[in-house]
Amino acid sequence: MPNSDPPDPLSPEELIQKYQNGIWRYLRVLGCEASLADDITQETFLRVIRKGFEQYNDAATAGYLRKVAYNLFISVMRREGRKVVTDDIEQLDASWNKWAGADNGDGLLDMLRECLEGLTERARSALELRFKEEHTRSAIADHLQITEHGAKNLMQRAKKQLRDCVEHKNQAEFN
Amino acid sequence: MTNTHEDFNDPLLDVMLEELLGDTAPPDLSSEILAQLGHQPVDLASQINIKAQPARRRSSFIPSLSLALSAAACILAVVAIVLNAKSTHSPQSHEEVVADSPTPSETDNLAPNQLANDQNRQEQQSQQDQPEQQVRPDGSTPFEQPQPIAMSDDNSVNPESITVPELTPATNTWKHPLAFVSTSTITPLSQPEVLAGISHELNKQWNEQGITPSEFATNTEWVRRIYLRLLGRVPTSSELMPFLEQDVTQETREALVNRLLFSTQYSEEYLQYWTNLWTNTLIGRHGGTGKDKAHRAGLAKYLYESLQANKPYNQIVSDLISATGKSHPDAEGFNGAVNFLLAATNEDDTTLATSRTTSLFLGQKLQCAQCHNHPSSDIGQNQFWEMDAYFSQLKIVALGKGKTPGYELLNTDFRGVETPNGDAGNYFEQPNGVARLAFPAFLGHAEASASGAIEDFDRRARLASLVSNSPLLERTLVNRMWSHFFGYGFTTEVDDMGPHVQITHPQLLQSLANQTRANKYNLKLLLKWIALSDPFLRSSVYSKSNDIDSPELGDQPLFSRYYSRQLDPEEVYQSLLVLSGKTRKANSFGQQQLAQRSWLGQFTRQMETDEGEEANTFKGDIHQSLVLMNGDLMKQVTSLEEDTVLKRIVTSQQPTQEKVRQLFLASLARYPSDEELNQIKKLSVEAKVAEQQFLQDIWWALLNSSEFILDH
Structure with missing residues (x-):
């Protein structure tokens, strides 16, 4: 049983400040474009604040x-006749809870930032081309002068290394 | 979109990388949101009736004071240990250490219930668990405002058996705020007021969500539904006929509901269906069939007679918990109610009885707390064992291999671990290996005395009285009945209504629960209200205006439409039986139950879990299809040799087309569409078989269609 008192109810301002990053990121993980994530995040807070709920x-x-x-995300998808990209919400929720549930993902971001430092220059470049420049795989391959298959492997290995690193850091913090 | 790129299959990592490497950090939306709220300060705390508490801050002198107090406490603890070296623990501490004993102060620290904190939490919990106060905007609804919960002297169920003084609040445990009865009298409302209240509450939420409910169902759809929900079978053509032509009004509907619930014509069917349903609910489909000590027919007999007498639900529950007597219907001293506990007790292990009692009757799934503190609420492990302590006087005696074998359920004095003041407790082991003593406490509300002697304190009678008077009883009943009609209750799981569970329609639930109590737990009345309620009249067809009402996808149900669902295997069985021309007769109940169980055995099996759960494979798989298509029951229904519905239609003096129409009506409660008729005409030409065989094939196809096994 938890030993701490229930927290004092937050004011709307405090509520938004505390949770908006987490909700926005969660929506992005669900598959929302950034602008849609903005809209649904706003709508989420408007609804819960107007209706009231138990903190x-x-x-x-x-x-x-x-x-x-x-729920808002699903409604939008249905209205627009679009398929929901993420079909296993429970798994996604579990993953979110494990990695980002306690601090809206800020901790994960910090760990990831440190882990990026451990990547080779080449691997980091590949990820930057993908996520910063939004290059296609073939453009990344051209840029790095490797095959498409090689670019794919390079990025997969880089991401695996990042996952392992974050896992390791998380375990170390826990212990 | 990261997820659409095949390389990047870890959405969480991808989003974080986009944020780190790209330029997609979450924006600060505070000002936009607050602007849309109209710059009006909204006090969340006041909206939800939670008093904002001042933050607990340490002032500069607190650390030293705390240290001083700790030192004083240590000294006092040492003195106390020396002075009380031979003493046992008082029942107030409710805690005992048997191995690797830490000091008492350490033990206290290990206790899951931390007390100052809990008191604060409880105040909040108490307010949180009365959501009606936050949800209800005004007093315009016909329902009454929920009454404050307080402890009551009303022990009308078994007043003579209560020998224990009033409960005193425990100081060191979580307490369920709704555990006790309200002392305020709830005025019974008229039926129209209750129905208007249901509509009002649902309308309110539909408006909030911006949805329009589905159109009303057709007359025959509603009639099919009501037969399925009240009698567990589809209606026959003759039962549907009156509703095909005439204008159906609320009065007509009420007349039909009254006929199904109260007339002698349907009395036997009603009793058999609901007896079976309650038996399944109480001990499962396999309970009392050999793997436990219960006699299934014995429990069914008790339930049948109770339902026949329309015994109040709280009285039935009280009987089941406090029963003593023999399990076999032929034994002298038979009391069928004992079979509920016999099915859930193994030697002196009453944990299944505890978990079933708390979940079935109180909607509190305490079994999660059997081995550790509840994972998602404040319920401590001790709460489970304190409830279990009410069963500690229970004793089971095997009656041998006589003419009427079976068991007898008795009460005997419980010795357990006795304290100096005569209380008797039992140990349970905490996850950290420390054993702790448990005494009876009702959902955290401790008893003033916990004697193990029957003459001082009949624990089961006490529990029966507490449960049958608890407001949780009617809340759980309403949730169960609502779920029976709609396929979804007000909570995700019907039996799990604990403080950690979100209730979709708190005000509606509480109002119906209040009316159930006010009308003395009249089961038929509750069925009638739901059967005539607005959402039960709605079509299962949804449109764009209410497509977000999709609990099938995990959303919260809004009850703006009827939710189509597959019939229970029992309902399919009874529907096929009635179409085979057989009716349920009073003197053949036992035989029919055996035949039905044998058929159901093909689809259900017992899981070897602590909760005695069962798996149901009646889910539209190949096995189900094969049994339905080729089983003996299907052969009976499609037979032209016996007096089946098919035979009556086939041998009638009507054109073939009319016979086809009648087959549709009898099986699907509707006539075929023009397109369906045209297809059937084409088939009849191609088939080149006699009319009888052709109609038999059509009939077989209709009974094996997904529409037949759907409640829609």
């Missing part, structure tokens, strides 16, 4: 906000 504890509040955001 039982941090985890419950974050979970409730995510659920509202998820």
